[in-house]
Amino acid sequence: MVMTDGRAVLRGRGTRDERVLDTVLRVEGLTKRYGRRVAVQGLALKLRRGEVLGLLGPNGAGKTTAIAMILGLVRPDAGTIEILGVDATRERERALRRVGAIIESPSFYPYLSGIDNLRVLALARGGVPERRFAEVLELVGLTGRERERVSSYSLGMRQRLAIAGALLHQPELLILDEPTNGLDPQGMAEIRQLILRLAAEGQTILLCSHLLYEVQQVCDRVVILSQGQVVAEGDVEELLAQRTRTALRVDDPPRAIELLSEVEWIERIEQEGDLLLLTMPSERQFELSALLHAHGIAVGELRVQSRTLEEFFLDVTGPSTTPGGRGVA
Numbered sequence: 001m002v003m004t005d006g007r008a009v010l011r012g013r014g015t016r017d018e019r020v021l022d023t024v025l026r027v028e029g030l031t032k033r034y035g036r037r038v039a040v041q042g043l044a045l046k047l048r049r050g051e052v053l054g055l056l057g058p059n060g061a062g063k064t065t066a067i068a069m070i071l072g073l074v075r076p077d078a079g080t081i082e083i084l085g086v087d088a089t090r091e092r093e094r095a096l097r098r099v100g101a102i103i104e105s106p107s108f109y110p111y112l113s114g115i116d117n118l119r120v121l122a123l124a125r126g127g128v129p130e131r132r133f134a135e136v137l138e139l140v141g142l143t144g145r146e147r148e149r150v151s152s153y154s155l156g157m158r159q160r161l162a163i164a165g166a167l168l169h170q171p172e173l174l175i176l177d178e179p180t181n182g183l184d185p186q187g188m189a190e191i192r193q194l195i196l197r198l199a200a201e202g203q204t205i206l207l208c209s210h211l212l213y214e215v216q217q218v219c220d221r222v223v224i225l226s227q228g229q230v231v232a233e234g235d236v237e238e239l240l241a242q243r244t245r246t247a248l249r250v251d252d253p254p255r256a257i258e259l260l261s262e263v264e265w266i267e268r269i270e271q272e273g274d275l276l277l278l279t280m281p282s283e284r285q286f287e288l289s290a291l292l293h294a295h296g297i298a299v300g301e302l303r304v305q306s307r308t309l310e311e312f313f314l315d316v317t318g319p320s321t322t323p324g325g326r327g328v329a
């Protein structure tokens with residue numbers, strides 16, 4: 001025991017999972033094959049307390065399979081999963097005690113009220129204190145509607161009820177698989193607001209989505225999956241800055257292409273009319289212009305185009321792109 005300002009501070013006491021662990025989820029080498037098809041290949045993820053991580057990828061990329069393995073619903077072919085320091089493949093139940101999740105579309109008893117559906121879910125969790133129902137209903141904005149039958153709820157309200165259900169036992173990790181699936185723009189915005197609110201309260205969240213806008217709005221970090229493999233990961237803003245596109249107009253495009261194809265930091269060169277579009281870090285634009293000048297190529301226009309995560313995403317997950325590869329399109 002250490003005394004600071006007269007207050008006792010406990011250190012190194014309690015069992016391993018009672019101590020505050022900074023890493024809430026750690027996944028390494030996670031792999032799943034269905035026959036000859038590889039759904040997830042060597043996935044590594046690390047999620048720290050309080051972080052909102054987006055797992056992003058087009059349909060069939062392997063997001064749901066990855067989550068299903070984390071939740072013990074699908075058996076991995078290889079890899080390790082650790083939740084709050086507990087090996088989830090060996091001690092599934094203990095590891096999942098601190099996790100709340102919604103995966104694919106959650107189902108409810110339509111003739112029961114919202115709060116009665118929560119009571120059913122709470123039973124499956126071994127019970128929660130009575131006041132917790134009001135807390136989660138308030139958190140997801142369903143206070144006042146909880147006595148209505150779920151059959152009369154809108155899709156957005158059902159989705160919020162599902163999130164309330166996942167939060168009942170105050171999980172340290174919340175996993176959401178496509179939480180805005182099937183919602184209209186208003187419903188999507190509500191879920192986004194809810195995720196931001198939970199994040200602001202320090203909730204650790206793993207959010208799976210094929211919707212870039214959603215991920216860009218709420219996540220600190222993204223991992224982009226394509227055909228089961230991670231093709232990019234990092235801070236959203238940094239990812240975008242690394243791969244901006246520079247539009248270039250020169251007097252001799254064929255010669256410029258020949259020259260620029262040899263430049264290691266130019267990832268991709270596309271030709272659109274008389275413009276060359278280069279995928280490259282925006283901060284190298286002066287270097288680019290100096291290089292062209294040094295080779296006697298006159299530059300008429302050089303403009304950095306800001307990219308949306310959408311364009312970035314299409315670029316890294318598109319069928320024509322091999323990770324790390326480059327080429328002239």
Ligand SMILES: Nc1ncnc2c1ncn2[C@@H]1O[C@H](COP(=O)(O)OP(=O)(O)OP(=O)(O)O)[C@@H](O)[C@H]1O
Pocket residue numbers: 034037038039057058059060061062063064065066210
């Ligand atoms: N039970 C299964 N049997 C055979 N193949 C499967 C099974 N589940 C998933 N797959 C395949 O694994 C790959 C990944 O699917 P998964 O559902 O994980 O993708 P996803 O990223 O969640 O896609 P979506 O955005 O459509 O939800 C796909 O090719 C899919 O067809």
Ligand SMILES: [Mg+2]
Pocket residue numbers: 063064065177178
């Ligand atoms: Mg899915």
